[in-house]
Amino acid sequence: MTNPMLHRQRFGLALLFGLAMPLLAQASEPLPSWNDSPAKKHIIEFVEAVTDQSGKDFVKPAERIAVFDNDGTLWSEQPAYFELLFAFDEVKRTAAQHPEWKTTQPFKAVIENDHKALAAAGMDGILKIFAATHTGMTTEAFDDYAKTWLTQARHPKTGKPYTEMIFQPMLEMLDYLRSQDFKTYIVSGGDTGFMRAFAEKVYGIPPEQVIGTTFVTAFEYKDGKASIVRTAKLAHNDDGPGKPVSIDSVIGRRPILAFGNSDGDLQMLQWTAAGPGKRFMGLVHHTDAKREWAYDRQSDIGRLDKALDEANSRGWTVVDMASDWRRIYPFDPPVTEQVK
Amino acid sequence: MTNPMLHRQRFGLALLFGLAMPLLAQASEPLPSWNDSPAKKHIIEFVEAVTDQSGKDFVKPAERIAVFDNDGTLWSEQPAYFELLFAFDEVKRTAAQHPEWKTTQPFKAVIENDHKALAAAGMDGILKIFAATHTGMTTEAFDDYAKTWLTQARHPKTGKPYTEMIFQPMLEMLDYLRSQDFKTYIVSGGDTGFMRAFAEKVYGIPPEQVIGTTFVTAFEYKDGKASIVRTAKLAHNDDGPGKPVSIDSVIGRRPILAFGNSDGDLQMLQWTAAGPGKRFMGLVHHTDAKREWAYDRQSDIGRLDKALDEANSRGWTVVDMASDWRRIYPFDPPVTEQVK
Incomplete structure (x- = not known):
């Protein structure tokens, strides 16, 4: 009385209900x-x-x-907005093209990792750093710089x-x-x-x-x-x-x-x-x-x-x-x- | 030998292929x-x-x-950007709240349909009309004014x-x-x-x-x-x-x-x-x-x-x-x- 077709069908149903349903349940379980x-x-x-x-x-x-x-x-x-860390790294990356930065704040502070001088430069200093690293280029060039940094840079604490x-x-x-x-x-x-x-x-x-x-x-x-x-x-x-x-x-x-x-x-x-x-x-x-x-x-x-x-x-x-x-x-x- | 089921099926197919297909063809014929x-x-x-x-x-x-x-x-x-016609109509609609407009250009020109005076007011005049009709209100209120006008106003040539x-x-x-x-x-x-x-x-x-x-x-x-x-x-x-x-x-x-x-x-x-x-x-x-x-x-x-x-x-x-x-x-x- 064994009908192999029936078995195959049952196996098919088992697959559907026994395996597929939990997958669906998992997919519908958010967060x-x-x-x-x-x-x-x-x-x-x-x-x-x-x-x-x-x-x-x-x-x-x-x-x-x-x-x-x-x-x-x-x-x-x-320890700081990641975009600010990008800006600091960009100052360092392009410092050779700006010899005047060696003696000009807030760039000098960034190049020398001088946190005290950087803090003293305040929001004005940050805006100067953003202007120097975020502007004066095409939107496509900026996109390239950002993507390169995001690929290469690592977080100081996690290394990720x-x-x-x-x-x-x-x-x-x-x-x-x-x-x-x-x-x-x-x-x-x-x-x-x-x-x-x-x-x-x-x-x-x-x-x-x-x-x-x-x-x-x-x-x-x-x-x-x-x-x-x-x-x-x-x-x-x-x-x-x-x-x-x-x-x-x-x-x-x-x-x-x-x-x-x-x-x-x-x-x-x-x-x-x-x-x-x-x-x-x-x-x-x-x-x-x-x-x-x-x-x-x-x-x-x-x-x-x-x-x-x-x-x-x-x-x-x-x-x-x-x-x-x-x-x-x-x-x-x-x-x-x-x-x- | 006539099988009514078969006829019904044929009729079904005719419906599918004879009527639905042209609809599909029409839907896929762009422009x-x-x-x-x-x-x-x-x-x-x-x-x-x-x-x-x-x-x-x-x-x-x-x-x-x-x-x-x-x-x-x-x-x-x-004959003009429709939004400019909206602005003119808004000046007229709100004129009662601005008695000073009766004697102030470019508003006087709009209220009196004085095309010559309006042309003389130039771009400065247009900007004043836009400021008076497009600003000094919430974005929601402006949306209401625009929608009301779009519903009620009619084009001078087509009447639409x-x-x-x-x-x-x-x-x-x-x-x-x-x-x-x-x-x-x-x-x-x-x-x-x-x-x-x-x-x-x-x-x-x-x-x-x-x-x-x-x-x-x-x-x-x-x-x-x-x-x-x-x-x-x-x-x-x-x-x-x-x-x-x-x-x-x-x-x-x-x-x-x-x-x-x-x-x-x-x-x-x-x-x-x-x-x-x-x-x-x-x-x-x-x-x-x-x-x-x-x-x-x-x-x-x-x-x-x-x-x-x-x-x-x-x-x-x-x-x-x-x-x-x-x-x-x-x-x-x-x-x-x-x-x-």
């Missing part, structure tokens, strides 16, 4: 690097609510705009390329949102061109969804050759109130989800929160001195003070890196129990 | 409002070349960026809403490109907010793909209420060299297709043409005084002079509205033979 704590629950509840076509909180796909700060939210920002010091739980969140027809944007203080040099490869965020600080550029055309040249004049400072301004200017829709990690993100969160319907506002709180860094209210970089108070008082989601994330970087081993 | 002239052939050849995965000109979907001017390219622009004076052949081109995974953008001299008020509904182009002239905006936050306020300071003039600049700033990729109709589009076309690989540069030439308007080298509005010379010398596609388009507006009846 595996997040512990099962309230932060993860808030994210999933929000996404399920706005994507449920029969629910009162449904948002149509075209309006599912999610904005993320970059420094400290999608990747680390210690900067593009590996990205947060695995946030990568999973970006993927999860996109799988639910969200459009994910970066809205960050970094130079737009610098972030575009890696955002597509590293985060899956295409250049047209990267919004940042910009310099005035000029179109140049000569003998059929066209270029866009970066000038030293600041066009837009994408920090604080500059964030909702650039969101409105570039996207033209109010986000329904915003994620940041510092007071520079407060206005973007307020702008998102002030819209109608269900909204998600999140903050990454750097609480993990062992696996990453721990800092907030007194920090020079990524100060989280007013935004933390507002998040706490308004019930926004504050992610505690130490207890909410099983893994920080993609190169970290996953931790199964909660880290204290 | 029905274009005559079978070289312009149509150039567009289709270009699209087929860059979407042919096995061909040397293949461009991956993410890089299929197409940019279109709006005034004179996607909709008409005579301005949003119906769009070019049917260009709508078909936008649809055709999107069906081939192009991302279609507006890059135009109009105010970004004004164009966003209708672009999604009328052209299927979402707000984040509308790039135009912008005013500096400011974030305001009070008692949990957030708004973006338009100030009278010009941020970006999206005309001429401003077009490649905004394309680079907002999109961050070089388009592979650009379409314009005037000298204000020349730099956008040059920027597009100067990239590597296969490219498409197109100009709408307004040659149809009967169905639309005829103007080019001497026109105050939409002057097409240098760009026409460059298009002719470099073999760009120049669309002759009179002979290349079977239909101008969606409300026009299609013309089967070529119009002379």
Whole structure:
């Protein structure tokens, strides 16, 4: 009575139900690097609510705009913003073409690793360094410099390329949102061109969804050759109130989800929160001195003070890196129990 | 021997092949409002070349960026830019709140329909009218004003809403490109907010793909209420060299297709043409005084002079509205033979 065809069919069903189903289940289980704590629950509840076509909180796909700060939210920002470290390295790389830098601040300080003189040069000094390393070249040349540095440079603490010091739980969140027809944007203080040099490869965020600080550029055309040249004049400072301004200017829709990690993100969160319907506002709180860094209210970089108070008082989601994330970087081993 | 089931099946097949197939064929025949002239052939050849995965000109979907001017390219622009007519109407609508306008130029000229005084006020006058009608309000309020006007206002010549004076052949081109995974953008001299008020509904182009002239905006936050306020300071003039600049700033990729109709589009076309690989540069030439308007080298509005010379010398596609388009507006009846 044995029918080999029937067996084959049964085996086929076994394959379908016994093997394929767990794979599907795995694929539909979002945020595996997040512990099962309230932060993860808030994210999933929000996404399920706005994507449920029969629910009162449904948002149509075209309006599912999610904005993320970059420094400290999608990747680390210690011991200094990575883009500043790029700028310092660029000063050193091009120093031979600028013999005057040997005796001119703030360049002398950078070349000599003189932290005290650099601190004394202050924000004016930083702006001079940015002008010297980020402008006076075509946008294509700048993209090349940024890409070369991102490939070659290593972080002083981890020894890893900067593009590996990205947060695995946030990568999973970006993927999860996109799988639910969200459009994910970066809205960050970094130079737009610098972030575009890696955002597509590293985060899956295409250049047209990267919004940042910009310099005035000029179109140049000569003998059929066209270029866009970066000038030293600041066009837009994408920090604080500059964030909702650039969101409105570039996207033209109010986000329904915003994620940041510092007071520079407060206005973007307020702008998102002030819209109608269900909204998600999140903050990454750097609480993990062992696996990453721990800092907030007194920090020079990524100060989280007013935004933390507002998040706490308004019930926004504050992610505690130490207890909410099983893994920080993609190169970290996953931790199964909660880290204290 | 008659089997009714068989008949039913045959009828089913006839339905499938006899009725469904022509529908499919129709759906796959792009650009029905274009005559079978070289312009149509150039567009289709270009699209087929860059979407042919096995061909040397293949461009991956993410890089299929197409940019279109709006005034004179996607909709008409005579007897004046429609947005200027909006501004004039807004001056009249709000005149009661500004009694001083009765005696102040250029507002007096607008209220009294005094074309001579308006012409005498020149570009300075126009800027004052734009400041009074486009700024000093939230972006949401401006969007409301624009939408109300677009619904109520009628064109002086056709009596139609301005949003119906769009070019049917260009709508078909936008649809055709999107069906081939192009991302279609507006890059135009109009105010970004004004164009966003209708672009999604009328052209299927979402707000984040509308790039135009912008005013500096400011974030305001009070008692949990957030708004973006338009100030009278010009941020970006999206005309001429401003077009490649905004394309680079907002999109961050070089388009592979650009379409314009005037000298204000020349730099956008040059920027597009100067990239590597296969490219498409197109100009709408307004040659149809009967169905639309005829103007080019001497026109105050939409002057097409240098760009026409460059298009002719470099073999760009120049669309002759009179002979290349079977239909101008969606409300026009299609013309089967070529119009002379």
